[in-house]
Amino acid sequence: MPPRIVYLATADARGHLMRAQLLAHSLRAAGASVQVLTTSDEGARFLAGFGIEAPVLSRHYAVQFDREQNMLRRETDRNVAHYMFRPGRMLRDIFRLRAWFREADLVVNDSFHPALLFMGWMPGWRNKVVHVYGDSLRHALESNFSGRMPGWTAKMFGRIVAWQIDRSRARIAHDFAYGAPEHDGRGGHRLATPVAVVGADTEPHDDLAPQAAVYLNPHFEETALADGLERGLADAGVPAHLVGEGYAHRTGWHAQDEHWIEMAARSAFIVSAPGMAALSITAVYRKPILLLLTDQPEQAINAERAAQLGLQHRTVVWRGRTEDFAREVATAAGELLALADGGTHAMEGREAAVARLQHWTALLSRLAARR
Structure with missing residues (x-):
């Protein structure tokens, strides 16, 4: 049996x-x-x-x-x-x-x-x-x-x-x-x-502009936060694939994407809160990550470990001010964009x-x- x-x-x-x-x-x-x-x-x-x-x-x-x-x-x-x-x-x-x-x-x-x-x-x-x-x-x-x-x-x-x-x-x-x-x-x-x-055919696409793969869990619902994130990425000149159940009503956002991992593996960098799953994807597929930090004890510990272990990342903290947040996102996105390598590690990541x-x-x- x-x-x-x-x-x-x-x-x-x-x-x-x-x-x-x-x-x-x-x-x-x-x-x-x-x-x-x-x-x-x-x-x-x-x-x-x-x-x-x-x-x-x-x-x-x-x-x-x-x-x-x-x-x-x-x-x-x-x-x-x-x-x-x-x-x-x-x-x-x-x-x-x-x-x-x-x-x-x-x-x-x-x-x-x-x-x-x-x-x-x-x-x-x-x-x-x-x-x-x-x-x-x-x-x-x-x-x-x-x-x-x-x-x-x-x-x-x-x-x-x-x-x-x-x-x-x-x-x-x-x-x-x-x-x-x-x-x-x-x-x-x-x-x-x-x-x-990722699928066995996931490879970098030279004809596509560098893109950010964004995933925010359903607890993110604040409109001003999404405004700041979208504006910051736009100011950095980075198109974004946006996934978040809490923002499914917003233009350009998806409630769920069963194939988000493919976008993440091809992305210039990932944007997410520092959950264990997001950091694992970052480590396995060797992607830089923009960590969106709020008051969540487990994730604060994860963010500290990411820094200690030298994971390529930048951290932005939402403090309720859209303009400041957008500027911080734009600065961090520009720095991460310089580290981007397309999907060159997708197959190594797949094996891992x-x-x-x-x-x-x-x-x-x-x-x-x-x-």
Whole structure:
């Protein structure tokens, strides 16, 4: 019987969903049975664009952001507390998940859904759960209350969360800059973040003007920010392929593009918030990137690591002033344009992307088969 895997991908950001669809397709091609679940109707529609049918587990749990992708900490804490302690929310989801557990050899939690955090340390369930997370996300979660609660309370929260995570069957920490797979011998694994694979015919197009490949996740909805970004790129003389669900109503923007990776691999540079997926694409396809930074703890950590590791990038911070933002974007775009090399690394990147997917597929298949 083929291994049976349930993959729960939270819909807070599209990186979790993108990873889910990549791995689901790869695991199915390797002979596994994979059922993807998610946490919002928008997330289910996103996955459907990649041919993945994903039932919505719960519409009550979500990290909260404003229209500028600034994380709303108090609102998030309140939402999580209501989810965990109100009858008919997390408890209901646990009862629903029990049915999936009975049929599954492995249950993947991508990333840190509270119901699976709970089930991942409970006897009888924990031996099927593997947590998938970016290292920066785990750090942000464990330090969530640092500076907002008394020091001992914040540390206790972090230790409890770490204990819950480490009780599970396995953990897969991923990062855009990891090299060869590593295993600590106690269920902890380190893998390079998987990325989409470009087509075998993706080559640079000398007849096309250098272009920026822009992707902004759905939390970006502020009109003034989009105005500044568009104006800055235009002032730098850079055409842009614009993708962002929050700006789908704007002229020139697309809500979703299943083939965005092809544009990114051919682009002069990428424009995105410093999520793990965007930085992984940058590293694999060797593209410069313009990082759009807002108040999002995980992404701030990623931006710092990008700088430490020497990734070709520029950072602009949205502070609510369109004119200043446009000037900063134009300056950064001009500097990145000077680093552009077209799509000359697309085929090397393709090989690296295939290798990353193979590592993930082999590990998850092995974990499921051991059941």
